[in-house]
Amino acid sequence: MRVRIAPSPTGDPHVGTAYIALFNYAFARQQGGKFVLRIEDTDLSRARTDSEQLIFDALHWIGLTWDEGPDVGGPHAPYRQSERGDIYREHARVLLDRREAYRCFCTEDRLAKLRIQQQAEKRPLGYDRHCRELDPAEAARRAAAGEPHVVRLGVPLSGPFAFHDLLRGEVTRDAREIDDQVLLKSDGMPTYHLANVVDDHLMAISHVIRAEEWISSTQKHVLLYRAFGWDPPQFIHMPLLRNADKDKTKISKRKQPVSVNYYRDIGILPEALLNFLGTMGWSFGGDREKFTLAEMIEVFSWDRISLGGPVFNLEKLTWLNEKYLHELSVDELADRAIAWRLNKAYLTSVLPLVQKRIRKLDELIPAIEFLFSGDLDYTPVLGELVIPDVAPADVAKGLLAYVERFEARVGWTKQMLEDEAAAWCSELGWKTKHAYMVLRIAVTGRTATPPLFETMAALGKEITRRRLRRTAEVIGKAK
RNA sequence: GGCCCCAUAGUCUAGCGGUUAGGACGUCGGCCUCUCACGCCGAAAACAAGGGUUCAAGUCCCUUUGGGGUCACCA
Numbered sequence: 001m002r003v004r005i006a007p008s009p010t011g012d013p014h015v016g017t018a019y020i021a022l023f024n025y026a027f028a029r030q031q032g033g034k035f036v037l038r039i040e041d042t043d044l045s046r047a048r049t050d051s052e053q054l055i056f057d058a059l060h061w062i063g064l065t066w067d068e069g070p071d072v073g074g075p076h077a078p079y080r081q082s083e084r085g086d087i088y089r090e091h092a093r094v095l096l097d098r099r100e101a102y103r104c105f106c107t108e109d110r111l112a113k114l115r116i117q118q119q120a121e122k123r124p125l126g127y128d129r130h131c132r133e134l135d136p137a138e139a140a141r142r143a144a145a146g147e148p149h150v151v152r153l154g155v156p157l158s159g160p161f162a163f164h165d166l167l168r169g170e171v172t173r174d175a176r177e178i179d180d181q182v183l184l185k186s187d188g189m190p191t192y193h194l195a196n197v198v199d200d201h202l203m204a205i206s207h208v209i210r211a212e213e214w215i216s217s218t219q220k221h222v223l224l225y226r227a228f229g230w231d232p233p234q235f236i237h238m239p240l241l242r243n244a245d246k247d248k249t250k251i252s253k254r255k256q257p258v259s260v261n262y263y264r265d266i267g268i269l270p271e272a273l274l275n276f277l278g279t280m281g282w283s284f285g286g287d288r289e290k291f292t293l294a295e296m297i298e299v300f301s302w303d304r305i306s307l308g309g310p311v312f313n314l315e316k317l318t319w320l321n322e323k324y325l326h327e328l329s330v331d332e333l334a335d336r337a338i339a340w341r342l343n344k345a346y347l348t349s350v351l352p353l354v355q356k357r358i359r360k361l362d363e364l365i366p367a368i369e370f371l372f373s374g375d376l377d378y379t380p381v382l383g384e385l386v387i388p389d390v391a392p393a394d395v396a397k398g399l400l401a402y403v404e405r406f407e408a409r410v411g412w413t414k415q416m417l418e419d420e421a422a423a424w425c426s427e428l429g430w431k432t433k434h435a436y437m438v439l440r441i442a443v444t445g446r447t448a449t450p451p452l453f454e455t456m457a458a459l460g461k462e463i464t465r466r467r468l469r470r471t472a473e474v475i476g477k478a479k
Numbered sequence: 480g481g482c483c484c485c486a487u488a489g490u491c492u493a494g495c496g497g498u499u500a501g502g503a504c505g506u507c508g509g510c511c512u513c514u515c516a517c518g519c520c521g522a523a524a525a526c527a528a529g530g531g532u533u534c535a536a537g538u539c540c541c542u543u544u545g546g547g548g549u550c551a552c553c554a
Contacts, residue, residue, distance in 0.1 A: 006554090007554090008553080008554045010553080010554075040554060041554095042553090042554080043552095043553055043554065045553090046553065046554085104552095108551095108552075111551085111552085115551090119480095122480070122481095123481095124480090124481055124482085124550080125480095125481085125550055126550070150552055152552095165484095168484070168485090171483070171484075172483090173482065173483070174482080177481075177482050177483090177550085178482095179550085182551080182552050184552085185552040186552060187552080189552090191551090191552070191553085191554085192553070192554045193554095195554095196554090211548095212484065212485090212547085212548065213547095213548055213549070213554095214548095214549095214554095215483060215484060215548070215549080216482075216483055216484085216548070216549045216550075217549080217550095219483095237484085239484090239485080239547095240547075240548070242546095242547080244490080247546090247547090248546065248547070249546095249547070249548090250547075250548075276491095279491060279492080279503090280491075281491090281492095282492095283491090283492055283493070285493085286493085286502085287492095287493080287501080287502040287503075288502095289491085289492085289502080289503055289504090303495090306491095306492070306493095307484075307485055307486090308485060308486060308487095308492095308546095308547095309484095309485075309546085309547060309548090310490090310491065310492090311489095311490055311491075313490050313491065313504075313505090315490080315504060315505060316490070316491060316503080316504045316505080317504095318504090319503085319504055319505085320504090322517095326517075
């Protein structure tokens, strides 16, 4: 029995990744199987090198370990899809030879126009199989001549296709709703669908435990297994974590913090986060809500899953965290606090910001208090959160625009933050004097602070993002 | 919009044909107490609607409604 978690290294380590990893891990450990970590970095334009390490660290932080993976190796290495390009190309070739797949020379432009036309005519969206009947020999010739193309799966034209989900039973889609999925992109890299199926088979994955959002592509995957002549694994689609506000859409950073590091930075204990994720869609049994990973593994079973999408509720996480915190010995609590931020390394990084601003040591803690606080209270400074001649709603929007800016950048440095802020200001036509004050208040809750960008750097991306978003909300509501 | 998944309090959930529908977070009261917090006690709060099946339905079936996901050379 083998399972895997297959995150894509495109940003911050996501709680959804931790969530799915937990269930894969618990199941594997209980069954005495193997838990594999595979990095799905086939999108060269989006994959980020720093993100992979962040994922390793986040998973380790909450207490999960894997038996095979890019960092620890294993019998099915490499575990990084970007290093397996030849494997996918070989497999695409097999499908081409079997006429299960075909080369497609349609341009992005034609595809875009097709989509617009389909939308206008209210027809179902999807590839129109324009290249499907091209003569394979001719297509091979064009490809050999260097003409850009992709490889598509030749989906059978008729018949219902079903797969069996352990939690949901048969899930069926009709052939006409499934278009000819791209398997190999024009850059020679596979799409998720190809890489995923090939790797799961080659890595002998027996149970694919992933989020519900994959249900509608699973029939395509089953078709792929069939085209290769392979047996598909058991599929288990977990419910999606949801945002806490009204809409209950799948959890997203636009709505609430999704980075594991955010929860770490606000002082959530890893065992509490893990425990909390274990109560999302799964119940321990009895009235137990607080349990360890080991206990969860012991009693784990799929029939205790409930399929309604659970809302990730920070209040309840905090309550659970409180339980863990209170049970610590004072000695352990001290260690946890030190591991968090009360350590020399962190102090050394922030002390230069305030050294010249204090006269006695008793002024130190008050001067840097906002570096150790959670959400700030903006009520006393509400009147300062303004930019002359700019509507509050636009100030709020502007704040979010700044977030988008640093979101798009790799790394987290004073220089980057300052560069982006400057560009942001000139784009909006705001005076830095006013705009930076709003940023300052958002990030610190006060008007007199250490230098803004150093402060943001010290605060960290997760908390900075959170505070800017909250300020935007506060401004939006205030008017 | 097409297709798919889902549906017990505001939120997380128990329930797997017969229960006064249980627990937890949050909320509100009270007790404890030098304050606050913890802790303890208590309260309000749910089976989306309508049809079936059955002696009996939150539990099974259908329809409706509602929510979500997905429709990329992203995963």
